[in-house]
Amino acid sequence: MEDTHAAMGKKRRNILTREFFERDARLVARELLGKFLVRRHYSLIRTNKGIVRWGKDIAVMITETEAYNGPEDRASHAHRGRTIRNEPMWGDAGVWYVYLCYGMHNMLNIVTGPREYPAAVLIRGVESANGPGKITKMLQIGSTLNNKKAARASGLWIEDRGVKIAPRAIMRAVRIGVSYAGPVWSKKRYRFLIKNTA
DNA sequence: TAAGTGATCTCT
């Protein structure tokens, strides 16, 4: 799903702000289903007015998320304390936390909850890509976005476009790839997905 | 099922 900067310009955007994210990670993870992740890429084009910078947006609906909640969550990077890598998790809500996993995949998370409380939501699936590594590859999301606000200025943000997901269309499941987190935390059903989507 | 890949973290 694509639309140009010009086409979207007249429409009223409903960009999610810090208030939305400054809540329990599990609630945010659930409510992010059906919201749109929007990536803006700029390119220079030639017009009769000369060379201008042109922004093109790619918007994809979020279909799968995972919550990582608090210092006690053994599956969370924050469990071992504050480090250079996980620093964004302790900061303001509504900020991207991007890190490299397995040497080749960037994981995209949005920080949630109050300051000093480490929590985030991993964006694990969108309508046209399932798997956190594929999303970041498709939208060209890398470490340059780490610790940047989710807003137009950073080129990556989340919008509410009015899509409502019925509660019974939402499934909960255990998180992926966190078996190391022990019997309690690896079994928490902190993964949320829309039924019938890949 | 296992290789690929490299930043990060822990322990010397």
Add this chain to the structure above:
DNA sequence: GAGATCACTTAA
């Protein structure tokens, strides 16, 4: 510094 680990993907 060295060694282990890792919120994954792809090809077989």
